[in-house]
Amino acid sequence: MFNMHATTQLLHSIPVDPQTGAIAVPIYQTSTFVQDAPGINRGFDYSRSNNPTRQELEKIVAKLEGGTTGAAFASGLAAIDAVIKLLESGDEIIAVDDIYGGAFRLFEKVYKKFGITVNYVDTTDLGAINRAITSKTKLIWLESPTNPTLKISDIRAVAEIAHRYGILLCVDNTFASPILQQPLKLGADIVVHSATKYIGGHSDVIAGLVVTREEAIGTQIKFYQNACGAVLGPFDSFLLIRGLETLPLRIAQHSRNAATIAQYLESHPLVDKVFYPGLTSHPQHGLARQQQKDFGGVISFSLRTDTEAAAISLVTNTTLFHLAESLGGVKSLVSHPASMTHKSIDAATRKAAGVKDSLIRLSVGLEDPTDLINDLETALAIVQATQSENGIAQQLHHC
Ligand SMILES: *Cc1c(COP(=O)(O)O)cnc(C)c1O
Numbered sequence: 001m002f003n004m005h006a007t008t009q010l011l012h013s014i015p016v017d018p019q020t021g022a023i024a025v026p027i028y029q030t031s032t033f034v035q036d037a038p039g040i041n042r043g044f045d046y047s048r049s050n051n052p053t054r055q056e057l058e059k060i061v062a063k064l065e066g067g068t069t070g071a072a073f074a075s076g077l078a079a080i081d082a083v084i085k086l087l088e089s090g091d092e093i094i095a096v097d098d099i100y101g102g103a104f105r106l107f108e109k110v111y112k113k114f115g116i117t118v119n120y121v122d123t124t125d126l127g128a129i130n131r132a133i134t135s136k137t138k139l140i141w142l143e144s145p146t147n148p149t150l151k152i153s154d155i156r157a158v159a160e161i162a163h164r165y166g167i168l169l170c171v172d173n174t175f176a177s178p179i180l181q182q183p184l185k186l187g188a189d190i191v192v193h194s195a196t197k198y199i200g201g202h203s204d205v206i207a208g209l210v211v212t213r214e215e216a217i218g219t220q221i222k223f224y225q226n227a228c229g230a231v232l233g234p235f236d237s238f239l240l241i242r243g244l245e246t247l248p249l250r251i252a253q254h255s256r257n258a259a260t261i262a263q264y265l266e267s268h269p270l271v272d273k274v275f276y277p278g279l280t281s282h283p284q285h286g287l288a289r290q291q292q293k294d295f296g297g298v299i300s301f302s303l304r305t306d307t308e309a310a311a312i313s314l315v316t317n318t319t320l321f322h323l324a325e326s327l328g329g330v331k332s333l334v335s336h337p338a339s340m341t342h343k344s345i346d347a348a349t350r351k352a353a354g355v356k357d358s359l360i361r362l363s364v365g366l367e368d369p370t371d372l373i374n375d376l377e378t379a380l381a382i383v384q385a386t387q388s389e390n391g392i393a394q395q396l397h398h399c
Pocket residue numbers: 075076077078100102103143147172174175193194195196197206207208
């Protein structure tokens with residue numbers, strides 16, 4: 001599934017240091033670079049503008065995504081922010097309705113006041129995208145799979161629509177990672193990552209990446225990276241390079257573990273609905289199969305008893321799945337989007353996007369899947385016991 005060729009290429013796109021032969025990319029922990037004469041330097045003058053460790057990361061990622069230019073930022077949101085800066089006051093964005101909460105907050109609480117407005121649509125429906133386009137639309141913003149309901153949008157088809165109207169397409173590729181999906185090869189103009197997730201992979205760094213297909217757009221992104229200054233530091237750049245070395249292996253195992261757990265959840269009597277693109281019950285399973293190499297490590301599911309209380313009982317009774325925001329690390333995490341990541345989205349918008357009160361999101365880690373299933377089994381049994389106790393209490397109350 002993950003052909004040797006791509007993995008070998010990735011590993012060997014990480015260079016051996018020409019000066020010393022160091023097999024790991026050196027960390028150039030320096031703010032400035034001594035110049036031979038004013039304006040005459042060895043390619044670097046100040047680490048906000050460019051740093052050798054960050055530059056290596058940017059090259060590796062650009063190659064991995066099949067783009068021309070990479071830019072590394074201090075967080076995923078800083079990467080998204082740099083892309084929105086390509087726009088001007090009065091421009092419109094069409095964005096996937098099931099959007100990452102932080103991107104929604106950035107659009108609504110920051111960019112709206114500068115005159116950039118966002119129209120949220122169900123991007124799985126190409127007709128809905130077509131209907132939302134106006135003469136002011138300059139950017140289409142996709143996540144695929146989305147967070148947290150794992151909706152899949154047809155990147156190739158959306159790119160065709162966008163380009164018919166001279167609109168840019170940007171894909172937040174955080175959930176799939178470049179191992180499962182390369183949006184630029186499907187026609188997207190820009191890819192962003194919260195590298196905090198799968199690319200870092202060890203829950204020890206906050207970072208973001210932008211990769212562009214065209215050099216001209218890349219040059220603009222690099223301009224904003226330097227002009228606004230939310231750059232990734234040398235040590236964090238090193239951590240991402242190290243993460244990239246095992247990314248194909250980790251993604252393969254995350255996907256295998258998640259597939260096993262999704263099937264287990266789908267057959268559990270307390271579980272209402274399982275959202276995982278690898279399940280044949282997923283509405284865009286066929287598209288996911290075409291567009292992605294595998295289905296990744298994130299699963300969401302809702303409970304038959306659709307209450308926040310039931311969900312909170314579950315997420316506080318797992319022991320291997322730690323309760324935390326974020327995803328993509330080696331250790332499994334569980335979260336309750338309605339009260340955590342999606343808290344800043346109002347209830348009506350949240351529910352319209354399919355984020356029910358009982359929705360639970362799993363980031364399936366690299367533990368043995370049997371242990372992870374046992375952990376869920378125990379927590380679900382506690383939820384069931386609590387519910388039947390409440391049921392009995394209610395019956396007594398009615399007597
Ligand atoms: C986490 C996340 C972000 C934001 O990234 P940070 O590194 O936390 O700033 C953006 N998009 C998606 C899909 C994410 O999961």
